[in-house]
Amino acid sequence: MAKKKIGILGASGYTGADAVRLLARHPNAEITALTANTHAGKAMSEVFPHFFMLDLPKLVEWEKVDCTQLDAVFCGLPHGTTQEIIAAVLKANPGIKILDMSADFRLRNKDSYAQWYGHEHRALELQGEAVYGLTELYREKITAARLVACPGCYPTAVLVALVPLAKAKLIDVDDIVIDAKSGITGAGRGLKQNTLFSEAGEGLSPYSVGTHRHSAEIEQEIGVAAGSAVTVNFTPHLIPMARGEFCTSYVKLNGATPDDLRAELEKAYADEPFVHVAKKGVLPQTQNVRGSNYVQIGVVADRIKNRAIVLSTLDNLVKGSAGQAIQNMNLMFALPETTGLAQIALFP
Known part of the structure; x- marks a missing residue:
């Protein structure tokens, strides 16, 4: 070719x-x-x-x-x-x-x-x-598309973790709290005071609290999965590292257990090349995916009865942006989906 x-x-x-x-x-x-x-x-x-x-x-x-x-x-x-x-x-x-x-x-x-x-x-x-370009959710539509709207970095991390659970009705979609953290590259390369090293280098800063535009994407796609309108509590933060993203989603269970959630995610992503569901007791970390096109997901039982904590991490510039775009391009040109994306995480 x-x-x-x-x-x-x-x-x-x-x-x-x-x-x-x-x-x-x-x-x-x-x-x-x-x-x-x-x-x-x-x-x-x-x-x-x-x-x-x-x-x-x-x-x-x-x-x-x-x-x-x-x-x-x-x-x-x-x-x-x-x-x-x-x-x-x-x-x-x-x-x-x-x-x-x-x-x-x-x-x-x-x-x-x-x-x-x-x-x-x-x-x-x-x-x-336009086709929403979250590869794992819309693979067939992406394959036939000419215009793909690649998702935001936060929505990718959140939706990969929560959509299968919402679709299976294992969680209450009216009670989702998302605590999200991104490296400074998520704010772009333009000169901004709050991203200067002396301003951001040794601190953690929330921003766009209750108003972040990625909330709309998250609600749109969880709503599709659940079959009803959804509103989430979403708070993003900038953390003092160049790249990487970590989302902690607090969810209420619909009669399920945290093990049920993990099993559903394992079933949903059993054949997915870039989504890894961590085994029980293993916690995702940003350093596990840095520079790669992988997403890592974990599920932990909350101390509060009938609740669970779903953890997801990715590289905001790769699976959260350019890598997922290339994954979609591969589909659009009938290439193996993983072509050009086999990089293992850069660690340490």
Whole structure:
């Protein structure tokens, strides 16, 4: 099979850079276009020096990319800017595959999008076409899609852990509390005071308490699994490490036991290459998945009667973003799903 020609829009951000890192060694992909309007004209190694060994195209403005020469585009642009750009790409090349790593096409309801993101959706004709790209839940639809909305990092960690339990009605979906923690890369590469080393280096900070936009994705997908509208308690935090994410979900049991929850997860993911359910007594840790496309899940009995604690961890830039996008690309091109994603976690 000839290598697929890949463009990465927004390659100067962390998710774009991790897409480059992974795709550069993908046997069926060739990166032929990289965009970053604020760094146009630069070599990728000027923006990310760790790419010094790679022969990559120079960064250009997205408008200068000839999309008719591409097989797929990975979009790592901020939400709100992606809709019109993706519409333009698809107009130029209707057969291209789009892997959108922004939030712009994740929510199916246009009113919900406007509520959470503060403006009307600017590509409604595509919003209905987009497939939510949580691979383990929507594999068949992803395979046939041309536009995949790759999930957020928090929703991926939470939904992989909770959707099978909600679908099996083992937990009360009206009583879910999620304590989530992410490395600083989750806040993006832009200069912000709260992510400066002296501000974030030795502290743990909650943010967007009760208002984080990923709540909408989590509620959307747990609601689909449960067959009813869902509202969750979701509180994210920034922790002083570069990459990694850990979600602790406190759930009420519907007559089930923690062992029942673990058994249901083991059944759901028995054949999944990237989801690992830890054995009883083994606790997931961020260092177990750092730099890899794996998710690790664990279940622990709560001291409170009829409750359990579900733990899930992933690398926010890999399975939480670029890695899952590549997993979806593999499906869209009928490639083995694990191609280019066999990296073992980087430890220590």
